[in-house]
Amino acid sequence: MAKSNPLKAEEHVNVCEEQVYKRVFNETSKTIFNYIYYKFGNEEKANDAVQEAFVKLWENCAKVPPAKAKSYLYTVANNLYLNVLKAEKVRLKYADSTLKTTNESPEFIMEENQFKEKLDNALNSLPENQRTTFLLSRIDGKKYAEIAEIENVSVKAIEKRMHLALKSLREQIDGI
């Protein structure tokens, strides 16, 4: 896990230093935003969580070692809405769906759209921790080890979540 953390090698530096702080921001802010969004489906709250996490990190920059900065940020962001916020519908866009389907038959497009709708519903009915893990992996391309660090659980637990998420997605879509 330590290997995946680029700040590890500079443990002598301090997060209070502008450069270090800015780099942590550049590397982490988007993922924090997505992480909270996948959980609760609320963009505004996700933006707020990024703010809150980085303000807290700045206030405690002397106490948080650079190597721990990222997990500190995820913990703050996650705790912010713990047991407070009710999850809303997560809305995701498809990158290049229109381009891909222009040459296809109308039946195919209809089927495709039906599938997407089913997938959308299935994703939203997943338990929040499965959905978050699954989307961090599929959309953000995070490795299981990285997600484990974010969620503060073992890699095995993340694999389990991925397995269960995929399984229930398929069951919902195939109507089993």
Next chain:
Amino acid sequence: MQDNYLAKWLNDELTEAELVEFKKSEAFETYQKIKESTSQLESPEFDMDKAWETIDQYKTKDETKVLILSPFKTFLRIAAVIAVLLAGSFFYLRTLNESYTTAYAENKAITLPDSSEVILNAESELAFSEKKWNENRNVNLKGEAYFKVAKGKKFTVATSQGLVTVLGTQFNIETREDYFEVTCFEGLVSVIINDKETKLPAGNSLVTINGNSTMSKAIVNSAPSWLSKESSFESVPLHYVMDELQRQYDIEVTTKEIDTDELFTGTFSNDNLELALKSISVPLQIKFNLEGNKVLFYAEKAPK
């Protein structure tokens, strides 16, 4: 099949045999579709710059707050001491020297303690000691000024290029780099350059360029022309004329293929730039091009 094989499959971690078996299962087609579809998904847009701006603002606000809460830090003590010293020396120096300066395109009238009058031309500086005024009437001058001195003790103007001493008269002094001109309008003026004294009677002017002095019968007027918003020159190298033009209009003057040592005799207006430019260019048969606050003088035949 191993534990969590679906997670392993997404990660391409299944063995050959497992993969073959998995592909045979009836659920595989849907799994494959889910895998493809979800790889095209995108999260909502996140404005990183905007988020950083807000956090950065908070940080700076936070820093100033910390300073206010701890007011007696060492550096603040030092700052306080420096402030007291600065204020003290400022008031001390004020009693020593009164000083007046003018910027480009600015004139200033000053009344000295004995009600002598000084009018400063553009980009000039005048300083004198108010406290010691009764002992000796000394002023320091940089640039150009017209003096109307009240009768009384010796009145001395010190410049970087020479001393000018009078008893009570009207005169004009101009010092610009290596150009030094004194014109006497009334009475008698004594000019001392490098320990050499020259007496200058009314209606005469002494011009020193690069250390060479020439005295000439000058203006018949009773005051220098710049007081009536004109700049006059008599056999003065062109570059001094250009310099004066810059000072009077706060513009940037450049020349192209023009001999700026050529002597110029004439007058230009100090409040009509177009006219002033013509007054210089027409007699010399050169052209000018005015753009914003930049003027280029160029020879008639020279390419622009």
